[in-house]
Amino acid sequence: MDDGYVVTPAGKGIHLNLAELWRYRRVMYFLAWRDVKVKYKQTFVGVGWSLLNPLLTILLFSVVFGLIVQVPSGDLPYPVFVYAGFLPWNALARVVAMSGTSLVTSANLLTKVYFPRMAIPLASMVMPTLDTLISFPLLLVMMLFFGITPGWQVISLPLFLVLGLAAAVGASLWLSSLYVRFRDVGQLIPFLLQLWMYASPVVYSTSLVPADWRWLYALNPMVPVLEGFRWGLFGTPLPLTGPQMLEGVITTALLLLTGLLYFRRAEDAFADVV
Amino acid sequence: MIEVSDLGKRYSLEALRSRTDTLRDHLGSRLRAGRPSDGGETIWALRHVSFEVLPGEVLGVIGPNGAGKSTLLKILARVTRPTEGSARVRGRAAALLEIGTGFNPELSGRENILLSGAILGMSRVEIERKFDAIVDFAETGPFLETPVKRYSSGMYVRLAFSVMAHMECNVLLVDEALAVGDAEFQRKCLSVMAAASREGRTLLVVSHDLSVVQTLCTRALLLDHGNIVVDGSVNDALERYASGMGGGAADILYFEDAPVLPAQLTCLRWRGDSSGGEGAVVCEYVVRQGGEDSVLSLEVRNAAEVVVLYTDDQDLAEPRKRAMGNHRAVARLPVHLLAPGEYLVSARLGNPGSSNAHEPSARLVFHRRDPGDGTRRFGPGGPGVLWAPTTWEYVEGATGIAQASSDRPKRI
Numbered sequence: 001m002d003d004g005y006v007v008t009p010a011g012k013g014i015h016l017n018l019a020e021l022w023r024y025r026r027v028m029y030f031l032a033w034r035d036v037k038v039k040y041k042q043t044f045v046g047v048g049w050s051l052l053n054p055l056l057t058i059l060l061f062s063v064v065f066g067l068i069v070q071v072p073s074g075d076l077p078y079p080v081f082v083y084a085g086f087l088p089w090n091a092l093a094r095v096v097a098m099s100g101t102s103l104v105t106s107a108n109l110l111t112k113v114y115f116p117r118m119a120i121p122l123a124s125m126v127m128p129t130l131d132t133l134i135s136f137p138l139l140l141v142m143m144l145f146f147g148i149t150p151g152w153q154v155i156s157l158p159l160f161l162v163l164g165l166a167a168a169v170g171a172s173l174w175l176s177s178l179y180v181r182f183r184d185v186g187q188l189i190p191f192l193l194q195l196w197m198y199a200s201p202v203v204y205s206t207s208l209v210p211a212d213w214r215w216l217y218a219l220n221p222m223v224p225v226l227e228g229f230r231w232g233l234f235g236t237p238l239p240l241t242g243p244q245m246l247e248g249v250i251t252t253a254l255l256l257l258t259g260l261l262y263f264r265r266a267e268d269a270f271a272d273v274v
Numbered sequence: 275m276i277e278v279s280d281l282g283k284r285y286s287l288e289a290l291r292s293r294t295d296t297l298r299d300h301l302g303s304r305l306r307a308g309r310p311s312d313g314g315e316t317i318w319a320l321r322h323v324s325f326e327v328l329p330g331e332v333l334g335v336i337g338p339n340g341a342g343k344s345t346l347l348k349i350l351a352r353v354t355r356p357t358e359g360s361a362r363v364r365g366r367a368a369a370l371l372e373i374g375t376g377f378n379p380e381l382s383g384r385e386n387i388l389l390s391g392a393i394l395g396m397s398r399v400e401i402e403r404k405f406d407a408i409v410d411f412a413e414t415g416p417f418l419e420t421p422v423k424r425y426s427s428g429m430y431v432r433l434a435f436s437v438m439a440h441m442e443c444n445v446l447l448v449d450e451a452l453a454v455g456d457a458e459f460q461r462k463c464l465s466v467m468a469a470a471s472r473e474g475r476t477l478l479v480v481s482h483d484l485s486v487v488q489t490l491c492t493r494a495l496l497l498d499h500g501n502i503v504v505d506g507s508v509n510d511a512l513e514r515y516a517s518g519m520g521g522g523a524a525d526i527l528y529f530e531d532a533p534v535l536p537a538q539l540t541c542l543r544w545r546g547d548s549s550g551g552e553g554a555v556v557c558e559y560v561v562r563q564g565g566e567d568s569v570l571s572l573e574v575r576n577a578a579e580v581v582v583l584y585t586d587d588q589d590l591a592e593p594r595k596r597a598m599g600n601h602r603a604v605a606r607l608p609v610h611l612l613a614p615g616e617y618l619v620s621a622r623l624g625n626p627g628s629s630n631a632h633e634p635s636a637r638l639v640f641h642r643r644d645p646g647d648g649t650r651r652f653g654p655g656g657p658g659v660l661w662a663p664t665t666w667e668y669v670e671g672a673t674g675i676a677q678a679s680s681d682r683p684k685r686i
Contacts, residue, residue: 003364004362004363004364004366005362005363005367006361006362007352007355007356007360007361007362007363008355008356008360009355009358009359009360010355026392026397027392029392031393034378034381034385034389037380037381037385038378038380038381041380109375109376110353111348111353111371112353112371112375113351113353113369114351114353115395178297182296182297183296184296184297185297188297268354271348271353271354272354
């Protein structure tokens with residue numbers, strides 16, 4: 001970037017140009033650093049809420065779905081079952097909500113300074129991810145309390161986390177770039193996330209879905225992530241077949257790839273329409 | 275250096291007018307018409323623009339509002355892409371389009387230096403090396419650990435500008451709109467830019483303030499409606515700007531958003547019957563920080579640049595005018611007192627003590643026409659800046675003079 005540059009009209013082809021994003025990683029780092037700093041400026045309130053929020057949610061879920069509706073959770077106590085689903089889901093939902101609106105809230109950066117635009121949605125994924133990770137020990141405490149120990153399957157956890165991350169990046173790139181152009185997407189995001197949550201095995205298990213329909217259900221990228229997460233932690237049997245797990249992996253890959261391509265196509269107009 | 279060849283940028287009018295494109299409308303129109311409703315009317319904000327800026331040169335870009343100055347700057351800064359043509363910037367470029375880019379009010383002065391520096395493209399080593407110089411220049415040393423939301427607007431602007439002023443670059447692209455703040459600070463901004471040009475850097479300055487262009491620039495580019503009108507000496511461009519093109523004035527002016535200002539004009543409009551003696555200036559402004567002691571003032575100049583009328587709302591006992599939000603103020607001017615001719619109105623909104631105005635040279639124009647009733651014989655350009663029917667009385671006989679002189683007090 002020190003030798004200058006040439007500005008030309010937007011070309012026809014699409015170059016992902018991830019090398020440039022890497023050269024500007026410092027910008028990404030500082031944008032993420034800013035989010036984290038601002039969030040934890042009032043340390044007590046920040047960390048306190050990060051723990052209290054999921055705690056209250058699983059309490060609510062345990063009462064409503066565990067005690068009242070009596071959703072079956074196999075051999076597991078319902079609070080542990082629901083928290084193992086809620087933790088990764090909450091990470092995804094928080095990331096998508098924050099990242100999906102990031103370009104619009106950073107409009108002043110888009111119109112005033114140059115760096116690869118993808119740095120903005122990617123950087124804004126960091127703070128919500130950290131914020132949800134803080135409540136991970138809570139799950140370990142609960143497992144300890146109920147005397148649950150993970151088996152050998154625990155080594156697969158990183159794999160499912162990467163899969164969840166890919167789905168989050170794909171959804172974030174799509175929504176953030178759509179939101180720049182269409183201002184009603186902002187209203188759509190919370191609804192979309194709610195819909196997505198009930199279409200995912202967060203408060204219930206995939207085993208409740210009729211076996212004939214599981215192939216369709218498994219197209220949801222979060223289905224293999226959440227079921228895989230539970231399988232990895234508790235070693236309970238997977239309610240999905242191998243090909244069904246693969247389905248979700250394929251839709252995730254598609255979501256990520258189309259997200260990258262759409263973002264690249266849309267970003268040239270960001271400064272003009274934001 | 276900067277090389278620009280046949281640069282053009284087209285905007286769709288639809289997108290400029292209604293800023294709210296919604297997915298619902300988009301899908302709706304796609305269903306109705308079979309294809310999205312984009313396209314339509316377009317406008318070239320910039321067209322067939324070619325020029326070069328050599329190292330050591332300071333190019334001032336001037337022109338009325340909407341001439342394409344900002345679009346040119348945005349393309350050169352890579353914020354937006356051109357529709358046609360190309361621009362090449364050789365060497366390390368720094369684009370200063372806005373004061374405080376990347377600043378966050380919650381973070382401290384120190385944290386904002388790091389953040390803003392990184393966003394503007396400074397390396398870690400560069401920021402570390404320049405850190406003390408940045409703090410010294412901004413004169414905010416004791417408040418380094420204070421969140422910048424507690425800074426006065428003057429301190430905020432000084433710190434933000436200081437980060438920008440310490441960027442290492444060969445090519446500097448500057449929007450003069452960032453020279454906000456008090457007179458002392460503006461002088462500082464100018465001296466930084468002057469120093470940059472002495473060091474042989476390439477400078478491109480977009481400016482509304484013609485006096486800045488005159489003192490700083492070695493060459494000037496006059497834009498109008500997206501085209502280059504003059505590319506030559508500063509004097510040529512300024513002369514042409516002042517004579518043709520209505521002096522960069524219109525009967526309605528919109529101002530670009532400058533979110534750092536606690537209070538800012540958004541629109542200035544002439545309303546009135548220009549041939550008669552009635553006329554008013556409608557000022558629309560936004561107050562972003564309540565309680566600021568801002569004063570709205572108007573200056574009316576004639577063609578010879580003489581201020582013939584000054585007025586402000588300092589004495590107006592109206593507490594609402596400083597409350598947060600959008601305001602409209604109407605100033606009725608005694609146009610019937612002015613000689614026929616063209617007048618320029620410039621407005622300022624700022625603290626009485628400082629020159630915290632913006633776009634000081636963006637002006638509204640109105641014409642005071644000859645009423646045409648034969649009461650004025652000289653017509654436009656006649657002597658005198660004021661004109662109003664004067665009553666004459668003739669006194670017959672010489673005795674009146676003698677009497678008058680005898681009435682005078684005696685001086686011995």
